[in-house]
Amino acid sequence: MSLLDVAAAPPSLATPRNGLLTRLLRRPSALVGLLLLALIVAMAASAPLLFPDDPLDMVAQPFLWPGADPAYPLGTDMLGRDLASGIFHGARVSLLIGAVATLVSLVIGTGTGALAGYYGGRVDAVLMRLTELFQTIPPFLFALAIVAILQPSIPTITLAIGITAWPSLARLLRAEVLKLRHGELVQASIALGASDARIIALHILPNTLAPIIVSSSILVASAILTESSLAFLGLGDPNVVSWGGMVGAGREVLRTDWYVATVPGLAIVAAVLALNLLGDGLNDALDPKGERRA
């Protein structure tokens, strides 16, 4: 039984119950977020088809402003690299790192939080002290240190973001599980003879999925932002193009050719905005009582 099944449950009495997607689309901000995200995903998917050449190749004269040459609609940078190709290929890197890093955070964060919340006592104390240990170090500086030590590459950047971003998720999940653990729902299930495993699978996890999904979308956004920041500081994977790296390169010519930094900057803004809007929309749409408020 997953949340998606719940959302797609058969229609019942008064108002027809709609799928998650329908409920999501009814919210204009979520719709915008979803469209933007779909656009970015489409860019990432079509990059090798539309721009089969390496985006780091020098293909035209440098400092071609956007619109100056129809062959290079977003212009070229100081080395004559096609910005449009960079944006499309950069979307792949951003989405990949965002998704995988979030997955890493999810595994560590939900595991830690759920165990701490459900078993309490010593398990809770140890896991939460560990979480706090991680929280005392600013995540960005922590990720920076890890990448600097391990040499920047896509796997190390992903890992660094993943293992620095989980503490907030762990705390969120612990609180959710704790609330459910001592609530009447779990007590009533125990009174009906349900086992620990069944209670966790049936009553605890499905009721924490909404906050997990919502915070995941925000985590993806912040992972993209962290990756861009790292790349801006020169700690991106030097072999692939990245939005942050493009902004970093454009910084040097910001006063004369500001579009070089602005174009990839807008891409980052769009991606982060899309994921935040989507997160907000999901927050409402995943609430089983959401229909009443809609």
Added chain:
Amino acid sequence: MSHVPANDPVLSVEHLAIGFRSGARTLRAVHDLSFQVARGETLAIVGESGCGKSVTALSLLGLVPPPGVVDGTAIRLEGRNLLGLPEAELRRLRGARIAMIFQEPMTALNPVLTIGEQIVEAIREHETVSAKAARGRAIELLNRVRIPDAERRFADFPHRLSGGMRQRVMIAMALACAPAVLVADEPTTALDVTIQAQILELIDTLKRENGTAVVLITHDLGVVAEHADRVLVMYSGRKVEERAVADLFADPLHPYTRGLIAARPRLGGADRTRTRLTEIPGTVPSLAAMPGGCAFAPRCGFALPACAAATPPLMPARSGGVACLRAGELDAAEPARLRAVGA
């Protein structure tokens, strides 16, 4: 299904004691409590907040939360002692042979599962049945708890149901495996008055149909009068009186029982005057500061010096028993401030 003959108790509690560890001390919440419930009988346990009735209810299913400690001679369910039973064995009995319904039907149902799925889960927890058979039984249970249009309600989420409907679903889940004993801890406190009556009627009907023994925890004497067969009055973790319901109301023996009955709000008499509610002076003593002797003595208008000396033993009385040194002589010794009692 039960292998217990009709008049034997299905549930028999012998010398139950429940304590809570607090640092080095153990605070006793329930002392030496014994009672029995027979098939098809409703035993009401009444008392003020903090008298130990809810923790007694939880102990029947082995659900007293830590740092609570349950001991005593036995809690016998269909002849089997639950005390000291391993958790896995207890879990097999919970829901199957003894079930419980709670005060708050709003929060005891899972908001992301339909009510039908939840009843199906309650069945499949204890029995291996096909999904289709379980669904059929769930719909039948919804019909039995008088939920209209059960086929369609099956797919409804709890938030679409009213409080009374949700409590009906809880009852359906509790009765899914036809338990021998149903423990109802203030099942109607969260519901409005007309719904209360319907839910209690429903429990009565189902009890008659299945021969379930019901332990009804309540502080509402009106509910007791209409739905219980026997009444156990608790005060500060002890049984102070246990009687058949008619006798208890007609002739309460313990001063505390008298106080409780007198404290019920009533409509004015023939002249329609409103009288101030009678109250029992004082409050329940805290577990940490329990007086010696009879725990009720400091609030009792009939107390003698002897009452504070030793806990009065439970003495046989008509259709039950009472734990009061002065139980037989109260009418003669009626103090002024309890004069209204029994009027």
